[in-house]
Amino acid sequence: MQIKPGSYCPLLKKDCIGIKCAWMTQVKGTHPQTGQDVDEWSCAITWLPLLLIENSQQQRQTGAAVESFRNEMVNGNQVLGLLLAEGAQLEAKP
Incomplete structure (x- = not known):
């Protein structure tokens, strides 16, 4: 059973x-829960839950990308530290 919103x-x-309202907004894109294409006009207030879900998904993806970048930087810095330490040891030897 599908529930239809009231008017x-x-x-x-x-x-x-309807379209006379200043808050009537067209949204085009992909539905964050179903993956289906969206191209609809509706009240900006009714779009808020959908947009909040999409925003949360984008924040999670951004957090994951930042964490991945941080891990790569930590690994790179460890390798660089080892190379510098070995270089210093080689220069210290007579």
Whole structure:
């Protein structure tokens, strides 16, 4: 069973006036939960849960990318530290 949203606008306290409303917004893209293409007009308030989900997914991906970059930098710095230590030892020998 699919639940259909109503057309009552709590801001106007009457039925939605549709495209005449300044908050009517077109969203194009991919639905973050289903992966289906989205190209719809709806109230900006009704888009908020969808956009919050998408924002959370993007933040997780950004966090993962930053962590991966950090790990690569740590590994690179360890290798560089070992090379510098070996170079210093070679220069110290007579």
